[in-house]
Amino acid sequence: DADVTQTPRNRITKTGKRIMLECSQTKGHDRMYWYRQDPGLGLRLIYYSFDVKDINKGEISDGYSVSRQAQAKFSLSLESAIPNQTALYFCATSDPARDAGANVLTFGAGSRLTVL
Amino acid sequence: AQSVTQLGSHVSVSEGALVLLRCNYSSSVPPYLFWYVQYPNQGLQLLLKYTTGATLVKGINGFEAEFKKSETSFHLTKPSAHMSDAAEYFCAVTNLAGGTSYGKLTFGQGTILTVHP
Numbered sequence: 001d002a003d004v005t006q007t008p009r010n011r012i013t014k015t016g017k018r019i020m021l022e023c024s025q026t027k028g029h030d031r032m033y034w035y036r037q038d039p040g041l042g043l044r045l046i047y048y049s050f051d052v053k054d055i056n057k058g059e060i061s062d063g064y065s066v067s068r069q070a071q072a073k074f075s076l077s078l079e080s081a082i083p084n085q086t087a088l089y090f091c092a093t094s095d096p097a098r099d100a101g102a103n104v105l106t107f108g109a110g111s112r113l114t115v116l
Numbered sequence: 117a118q119s120v121t122q123l124g125s126h127v128s129v130s131e132g133a134l135v136l137l138r139c140n141y142s143s144s145v146p147p148y149l150f151w152y153v154q155y156p157n158q159g160l161q162l163l164l165k166y167t168t169g170a171t172l173v174k175g176i177n178g179f180e181a182e183f184k185k186s187e188t189s190f191h192l193t194k195p196s197a198h199m200s201d202a203a204e205y206f207c208a209v210t211n212l213a214g215g216t217s218y219g220k221l222t223f224g225q226g227t228i229l230t231v232h233p
Contacts, residue, residue, distance in 0.1 A: 004159075009188070033221075035223075040125060040225055040226070041225060042120075042122075042206060042223040042224050042225040042226050043160075043223040044223075045220055045221070045222075048220060058220070071162065082208050090159060090160070092218060094158075102148055102167050102220070103163055103210055104150070104162055104165060104219055105152075105162075107159035108158045108159070109157075109159045110158075110159055111216065
């Protein structure tokens with residue numbers, strides 16, 4: 001089983017619908033992240049959480065919300081999806097205390113979302 | 117604030133040729149630098165990282181990168197390309213010294229590497 005699991009892997013939805021992308025991890029890492037990947041733009045940080053009680057906005061949080069249900073679970077919601085939220089979404093985890101402070105990210109396989 | 121610029125969104129090389137992917141960064145504090153690779157339909161995998169110490173770092177699959185503070189660069193190289201190296205490569209920067217970018221990874225735009233037979 002993968003260390004970081006994202007569901008669903010693919011989703012097609014319509015404008016205005018509410019969508020939730022889920023992420024679970026077995027790494028035991030405290031830190032979790034949601035990134036969005038668009039061609040030519042790299043990965044941009046949406047939200048991040050350094051522990052269960054800590055949630056922070058990234059550079060492109062508008063239109064998104066998150067919930068950290070447990071150390072192992074971090075979900076991303078689009079309350080009312082719009083076409084320009086069509087993208088590939090990645091969940092990632094890290095634990096600087098375990099890699100000499102380097103904060104190496106472990107990524108899930110991605111969730112491809114299409115908003116029509 | 118921190119940022120990363122990758123020069124060239126597409127790089128094409130012949131099998132056996134040198135691979136050079138360019139990355140320049142901006143950071144107000146000493147950076148930690150990374151290269152990640154993304155194969156088709158997969159997530160990103162760590163290729164190599166620079167934190168402190170030796171400025172030439174070696175990664176998996178024969179890749180290496182050199183941290184040059186004076187040039188604010190962290191270019192990725194491989195002496196001889198293999199067909200299996202075809203992928204998208206991302207340079208990234210973070211810092212663990214504090215400030216608003218603490219603990220957050222900022223990625224470059226990505227470079228797609230194509231390897232021709």
